[in-house]
Every structure is written in C-alpha cells, then in structure tokens.
Amino acid sequence: MAVRRRVRTAFTTVTALVIVGVLLFPLYWMVNASLQPATGLLETPPRWFPAGGTLDGYRQALASQGRPLLNSIVIAAGTVALTLALSVPAAYALSRFRMRGTGVLLFALLLVQMVPGIVMANSLYAVMNRTGLLSTYPALILADSTVAVPFAVLILRAFMVTIPAELGEAAMVDGAGHGRVLWSVVLPVSRNAMITAALFAFLFSWADFLFAVTLNSDEAVMPVTVGIYRFIGAHTADWNAVMATGVIASIPAAVLLVVAQRYVAAGVTGGALKD
C-alpha cells in the first residue's frame, strides 16, 4: 500500500515536471538562443542545447541595450517612489477614517484599472505635449504610475484594515497625530504589503511598452522594452542578441520570484480580488 502510494506520488511529480517543462519551453528556448552563436541559430535541425555556447549575444545586447536598461531602472525606481508616496497615505486614510466618499473612492480605484492603456496614452500624449514633458523621464514615470497607484492603494489598504485599530488608538491617546501613527505604528507592521506594492510597481513600470512607445521619442530616455522592439526590427538576423536582451529584461521578474515568492501570489489577486 505504502509502496503503491509512493509510486503514485512519484508519477504525479513526473507528470507535473512534464507539464511545467512544456509550459516553460518558450523560456528555455529564449535562454538557449541567447547562448548560441548567431550562425548557430540559422541551422536545421535547430540546436536544442547551448553546448559550446557563447556570450556573444550578451556582449552585443549590453553594447546596444545598456543605456535602455539603465533608463528602465531609472523609470521603474521613479515609479516605485511616486507610487508609494501617493498610495501609502491614501491607503492609511481609506483603512482608518470613516468618511463619506471612501466607498466611491475605492470603487473608482477598482474601475480605473480597467481603462484601456491606449486611451490613457492617447490623452496623456496631449497632456505631456502641453506641459512640455514629452520624451522625458517624468512623463514615463507619471504615466507608468497610473498602472501602479490604484493597484498599490488597494493592496495596501487591504492589508491595513487588518491591523487592529487599538494599535493606533493607543498612540493617539499618547498625543500622536495620524501622521505619527502611520509612520511609527502602521508602516512598520505593513512592511510586507509595502514590499508587494513596491515590487509590483517596479515590475509594471519595467514591463511598460505602450507608454514608452507613445510618450517618448528620445533614444536617451528609451527603456529596454522599446529597445527590444526596435532591436527586432533592425536586426532580425541577430536573434542571439535579441534573446540575450530578453533574458536580461526578465531578470527583475526572476529576482522577484526568488526573493519575494510569497508576495507574488498575493499580488496576482491583490486589488481586484481577495479571498
């Protein structure tokens, strides 16, 4: 009986490995291609393994995409800062104050996440043009924040409502204001929720393509998503370098999964749905 059960679970694990292998094959294929010499990619049958691989693709990727990668970091970091600055006080207020209109505000935060990005790009282009911000970091940071802020407020609030009110009230009896309560009582216990919000803000911004391709025409500001897009257009033969850029651009997602795995699952459903 015990043996049969063990065989069964082993079989299940193997099945699971096969499923994951099939679903993640495209990622393997990206890594494989990134390590091949450019000519190795133009062979039939394809080279299934990067044996005798080369880092040529990565050298070429860094040479042409170094600046876009840096731009992506700047824009994503800016988005994280702006998102936290806006959403932390808002989430605190929405979790603590009983006021008319908070329901409407929460509803609005939920609804605006459904506005198609192209609509935002269309009118933000006019706004950025009028304010002279087109093709600058602030334009992309502000635009990217529109994806992150509603999400961050909802996720932070969802956590903050679970903090017992007594925790803050005790401090208020001692004469602390709301700012003080937020800073010294609520924020320290909300660390995990803050990390989740920040990670996702980073990832949203890092992955943004639509705003980057519409609100920016300056190569000096161009993030890596647009870099890859232009790269494919210009060098369809250099698939190893294109794929190497793809691998590099995937690093934040990989890091996020490794260091913050347990927050990711919370983020997938966060904001829109809670169990």
Add this chain to the structure above:
Amino acid sequence: MAARIGFLAPIVVYLAAFFGYPLVANITMAMREYTAASFYTGEAPFVGLANYAAVLSDPVFGTAMANTAVFTAASLAFQFGIGLALAVFFQRHFPLNGVLRSLLLIPWLLPLVVSGTVWRWIFDQEYGVLNQTLLGLGVIDSAVPWLSSTAMALPSVTVANIWVGIPFNMVILYGGLQSIPAHLYEAAALDGAGPWQRFRHVTWPLLRPVSAVVLMLGLVYTLKVFDVIMVLTQGGPANATQTLTTWSYSLSFGELDFGLGAAVGNLLIIIALVFALFYLRGLRTFGASPARKGR
C-alpha cells in the same frame, strides 16, 4: 478633519488629473479634428460625431471588431480551461508541488514584450523551432507562415496570448479551489461520487464565484492587449490581427489622427465598461465586492 483631508487630497487630485482628465479629454478629442498640427497650432476644429461616423464606416472597423471578439473569446476559453485543469491538478499532494507552481508564474511576470519576442522567434517561418519540428516530424510539407499569412496570424497571436494568461488563471482558480472545504469532497466520496462527479457537483458550483471574477478580469485585460500583438505582427498582415486597441494606436500614433484614435478608444471603453459592470454586478451578487469589504 483637516488631517483627514490631507491624507486623501493627494490621491483625489491624482485620480482627477491622471484618470478623470484624460478620460474627459479623450471624449472631447474624439469630437474634434485633432491632428499632429493641432499640437502646434492649438487648433482642433469641432466636428461633432464625424470621427465616430468615419470610424464606423471604415472597413477596418468590422475586421477589428471581429478580430477583437475572436482573440478575446479564444484567449479566455483556453486560458481558463488550461488554468483550471492545472489548478485541479496541483490540488494533489506531491513533492515539488510548491516550487513547480511558482515556476509556472514566470510567464505572467515577464514583460509582455519579452514574451512576444520569444514567440516571434518560435513562430519564425524559416528558423523557428515550431516549423522546424513540424517539418522534421513530417506533419507539414512546407514551412507555415505563422505570422505573415492572413489566415494563420490571428490564431498564432492568440496562442502566444493564451500562454501569457494561463498562470493568472491558474493562481486565482487554485486559490478558489483551496477555499472549498475538504469535508465536502469527503462527504461526496462517501456517497459514492467518482472524481468527475465530485468535480461536477462540488468543485464546479463552489468555484463559480471565483470563475466569474477570473473570466471578467481576463476579459477586461484581454481587450487591452497591445504589446503581444505589436511585437508579433503590428496588427498585420493586412489588418489580420488588428484589434480595436492596435487600431486605435495606429490611427493616433501611426496616422497621427488623434481624433479618430480617440473615437476608437472610446468605443473600447464602452465595451470594457459594459463587461466591467457585469463584473461588478457579479461581485456584488457573490458578496465579495472589495469596495465594500471592511473585515
């Protein structure tokens, strides 16, 4: 009171400036002849509903609507179906379960441009692994132009998009499955219900609220898909993969007619809104509205 306003004022101003204003601007833009020149001269003559009339009578409109419908329906059906199958599968207890489940999340976390690029390489007519494998196995006689034929482009783009969406469906449905009390399954098993009957009479009805939410969110997200299509086909060939989103983009930022682009964008909003209302009504029906949730 003043302190309270201080906490909420920034977000309210932000929402007004970065959502309220753009939404209103898009409505007024759609009623003007808003071209590249308008940005410099500041002149955009009022044209009433002429942009909408132009868009609706454009032959591309029908194509884009049909493509959007097919792309969305097929994406949702397969993402949900595969996601549910995976969620049910991962209910079992076996070694590596947690690790493998989180690995499956990767496609969801990658920048869509990267995912699109990988699929473009897989679909490459000459050197792509798909054609090479199918040719090698003798399944096809000649290389299939996955992305450059009008017949195959939309299915190919949809496949890539399904791949992107599976993890999201799996994770939420898995969470939904986990919340179904185990004793219900035990009771059903005692009553002699087999695996299929347990799924049909326990899992499926109890998962319905979560399923509804996943499908509605998926729908609203799929309507917005831009990156994957742009990287793979840019809406081509001959509009074969043009959706309302990519069409709006090409009108505004390709043809530099922002009035027309805005009109298409507004149609997209209306469609998304109709479904969003269904979604919110669904939430309310199932009593899970985050907006009213005050644990």
